[in-house]
Amino acid sequence: MTKLRKESIIIELKGNKYPNYNSLITRLIDFGYTRVNMVLDPDEFSVRGNIIDIYPESHSHPIRIEYDDDMIDRLNSFDTHTQRSLSKLKNTSFSKVDIDRKKKFSKPETLHSTDLLSEFFEGDYIVHEKYGIGQFMGLERKNFLNKEVEYIVLKYHGDDTVFVPLTQLRDIYKYSYNNDLPKVNSLNDGAWKKTRAKVKKSSENLAKDIFIIQKLRIHQKGYSFKEDTVRQLELEGNFEHVLTKDQASSIVEIKIDMEKSKPMDRLICGDVGYGKTEVILRAAFKALESGKQVALLVPTTILAEQHFKIFNARFKPFGYTVKVLSRFRQKGPQEETMKELKENKCNLVIGTHRILNKAIEFADLGLILIDEEQRFGVSHKETLKRFKKLVDVISVSATPIPRTLYMSLTGTKDISVIATPPKSKKNVLTYVGPHYDNIVNKAIKDELKRKGQVFYIHNRIQSIHSIKIKLLKQHPEAIIKVGHGQLNEKELQELLVDFLNKKIDILISTTIIENGIDIPNVNTIIIDRAEQFGLSQIHQLRGRVGRSDIQAYAYILYSKNKKLTKKAEDRLQAIREYGSLGSGYELAMKDLEIRGAGNLLGKEQSGHIVSVGFGLYCKLLEHSINEAKGITTKSKKYIDVPMDLITINPQYIPNIRERLSIYRRLLRLQKRDDIKGILNELEDRYGECPSEIYENFEAISSYRE
Template identity: 40%
Template sequence: MILNRESKYYISEIHRTLTSYGYSREQLGVHPGTFSQKGDALTIWPVNSDHNFRVDFFGNIIEQIISLTSNKEHKSLTINKNSIITEDGEYFPGAFIVHPYHGIGIFQTNLIKNVSGENKQFIHLEYAKNDSLYFPKNREKELMVYIGRKKPRLTRLNSDSWHNTKQRVTENLLVLAKELLEIYSQRSAHKRKPFSKDFGFLRVLEESFDYKLTIDQQKALGEIIDNLTNTDYPQDHLLVGDVGFGKTEVAIRAASVVLASGRQVALLSPTTILSAQHETLLVERFKDLPIKIAQLSRFNSSNHTEIIDKISNNQIDFIVGTHKLLSEKINFENLGLLIIDEEQRFGVKQKEKLKKVKQNIDVISLSATPIPRTLFMSLSGLRSLSLINMPPIGRKGVSVSVKKFNQKTLIDYLKRELDRKGQIYYIHNRVQSIHAAKNRLAKLLKENKIKNRIFEKSMTKDDYVVIGVAHGQMSESGLSETMNHFLSGDIDILLSSTIVENGLDHPNANTLIIDNAEQFGLSDLYQLRGRIGRRDRKAYALFMIGGILSSFSEDKIISNTARERLSAIAEIEEIGGGWQLALKDLEIRGSGNLLGREQSGYMEAIGLLLYSKLLKEAVDHVKKDELKKHLQAKINSTSFSVQDKF
């Protein structure tokens, strides 16, 4: 931010900007990274300066900018952010920060200090017992944010405790690394030929696509293709990107490399609705290529026998489906790649089947909010990872509100979307009461003079607001028909279970309302939020505590965990926040389920990111040891055979 003399500013706007920059307001005096106001005078100590300044206003005009050290007047004042930028993000004062050699401290501020007659930038970190460390600003990438328990134990500087803690963790990780490598060595033992570098299919897909891939998409695609064409054993790749950021397009193009090598590809979807949408997309994308595509889900159960036979006889190249793809009846003739859309959506039984399938084929897992276990494995280097952080051009964020159930608020959200001829997702995740919710919603609309009617077959679209119902216990034909009418605009409000949380891409639906949001997991809330705001129209999400069938009393208490989940989802309004949300989920849930109680204690002692870094180092160390043993065994074997000849 730059303030110029004789220019117009609102002091309140400067306050807001300074606060967003990580500055705090003080009542008496200022120090680096703070500001104060007395009458029409604003005193600021920029973190990029070794002293403070007074900015005098006459009305909304800056009259003068004065250095409070030299009393010299300035034409302008540049104010830098009071933040630190690490490898994993930007953080402001109050954040718990891990220094690999000094331990866990709290980021206080950036500041300028004079060292040997020269002004240099430092980061002030505060440790236990008010110990302070001034760390060079130009080395801030060495720092890591702490992820683990909510309030970690701070470290004393110049004590042995941090060194001893790291030593215990490192020794434990060497044991863990051996166990993990044993699992992954089983995978690498399954050899395969690198896929062909004939990218003819890939070029056809590039030429037929309406948009240019973002830089992140290009990078992710390059990393995956490199894995496929330059390695001789199956790869396990995690592709993370926000909903609507183009993960599927990257996966499709990577699949074209496998298809061009004469191998089959399977795409596993968590829901029948998403499976059907994937099939439609694949048919469109591969229409100019000799690729046979089929779907296996309950939407086409009458054709299952024929499709399964064709899969076994290599007559289908690209098969998309739900967990039915994991059936023992299916024997792939030549499967080379499995694409898993939102792996965390599958149940325990399906995941056990996945483990068996994944051992000897390449896998690409797509996720917007990877579950902490998957996240951890990727951070530690045991799975290859690509991130798509860049949104498509024109995408806007979603405005999220978390409120206790209130009829007026609900009607306001419904009317705003209906008035602009848009459509609405209304999530009520209890199938047994969804029709009661439908009737209550219809009555509420009528009471507010909004004419409405329930969706029926062959009905004509008039000036009524039409309510449709969708859930997983409906018949295949009924569910398919309802979804098609919603996508075609015949249904205005889709009252649904969470069956819609994955995959639906409908630009005209830009309001989302969730009943009893306190009962949802963080990943579920984020996936549902991803149904809206997928184009350039502003989108709105209302997460209601309580719901349309039960008033939520003011004195009712929800759990701290539910409160933290709702706060986290409301905070991440910018698009591309899924990765950060997964880290937040780990912090809220703790790492007990991730690593087990013993490993959880080690991780929380030093934070997830340093733990993952040390685990990667331990894995590399064990790999080197194993390589040395292998080479020594080979040398010994050679020497024995030489002796045998003489």
């Protein structure tokens, strides 16, 4: 592909050397810039009234140009994350887009942007506290008190439509769902009222149950582990990394629990690669130092083998025996391990649900560690419940739980949250774009060159082998294998062990390969046909790389020539924002949190989350728990803004999602002074406000706080 000839657009304020407004737009298109609603990435430009935003590849920040007719009134750089101006410029220049340019990577974790774009796309399912589950259909202007104001349009069963005043935006939640589409409510059958009442009653019962369990646990007698020994301090001193603040506080919480005489039942939540293993390793050692045995229960055979390597390496120098019970071990050694457990010759055993087998007897079990408890079956969970009455238990989950839920459960359930990544953990650099073979081949070539391995996610079994043939032509030296759901469990496990042991360079697989597998040498993931995935899936897939201190890369690629449905286009836009803005990162976390909440609260409550939506469910549960605690729930004090003062003319801010985000911020105002900040931002991003906005904002600032 030939490079485009270098040409430049030069802007010098001194001497008025620059193109006029229309000429600049025409030249930007000729230069290969992509016109978008909001500039987030290099080689994009946007037009809003008199303002043109441009992000030249050669610039560290994009630039904002405000025209007054054909004269430039303002020239600034600006920040993509906040969309606010940074510094004034006197001149600038930029060239044509280089189509062979280096790929654009972004780091979503560092950004926060829900104040820039509303999470509502047209057609999204939402929950209104009063009307129930419906669909968001956009905004519509209607007459109110002889004034044109905007209403939120919600569609319900049949032809039912509700025009909701903007002041009720706080009562509307995005309905997040993992699998099936929700059933839209009717406005005429009273079903929503009954559903809401049922969920409220259930959340009240749950809150009471939590307190009963807590009171019972206070009176239960368990084993009190002794204080830290010198050997404990020695083991902890051997750790080659510095603990994060969250790791350190989790360890302190666990040790305090272990030294108490009541049985511990603690949950540790933390994202993939945030250092949960070190936390449970120290707890296990503390139990061993008190002469007790420890069992570590994991969902898969490969995880058992991985944990064995880590625990054995750290515990062996102190004379402790660590063994594995799994299908990868021969029958003879397994029987030997069972004998040693009974005779107290094996100190720590790691394995799958086999550990729960009645044939396995422990001489003196003191602590059970459970990795991803929600992945075990009902009968295994029942067995675990019996264990929990007798010994200390720590459950570990990589699925986050929502902050609101965590805060409201504090004091009722013992939860440690590890929310900060280790310092050595680098952000996964993320590229979002159309699928081009040269991008894929370059990504693979770069990874193999540094002796790394590649995950290639392709979710169609019918065409997965043709991907292998295609990649082999480009990379004949690479060992490429395929994994999918038609392989049996043993074949899949063996495939993963080979991948872990660096016997495979590229593993092409469907999403069947589960999370939680720690393969530090895999630092490039290619996600094919990204438009077919939800954000939470993308986030979890992306979490499979970056498990060491080596820089990792994720390529989120969508089909380039396919005509996409409105839903797929919206999803792609959200993925693009995930890569650039980080707003999608928050949405992805929300999706995962729903799962986390369901895991934490059980099957019945999961059903309730589905029936009223996650946002409203959290609100109801928080209220019920506070009632059970005897705490009066205080709602935040916002300035009471009348709806006729909120409306912004669509000609001034044409994008619905941008307008909605401003409306939401106006409804969250707690101080009159905050209105000035929003007004300054509007002038910066969209140019001079229409007189109507100045008048409305002036009126809002005179309202009581």
